[in-house]
Amino acid sequence: MAKVTGPLMSISASGTFGNTIVYGTVRGIQYARMWATPANPNSAAQQVIRGYFTDAVNAWHAETSSVHTAWDNYAKSTFPTMSGFNLYVKAYVDFLVGHSGTPPTVTNTPPTMG
Secondary structure, three states: OOEEEOOOOOOEEEEEEOOOEEEEEEOOEEEEEEOOOOOOOOOHHHHHHHHHHHHHHHHHHHOOHHHHHHHHHHHHHHOOOOOHHHHHHHHHHHHHHOOOOOOOOHHHOOOOOO
């Protein structure tokens, strides 16, 4: 259900309306778009990538609060639109895919992003 604050589209609206239209805000700009059922290819390659994300989230939860704080501070100073969690997951998945960086660990927090 859409959450509307003030008259529709004059102040803010977010969410779906009857599975026909979606209201939201990105970087302070309001938008409305048609609702679409997301595709789920469920291919073998997609399952591998989903597994990488699962591994990354599990690794994040295994880290200590001081590591979380270090990642949050690094994200705020380097990538202001990302949280420490998002940056950690990105670095972890990048490592697993083999594109760049090193695996996020306590000994190399925060990482050198390539």
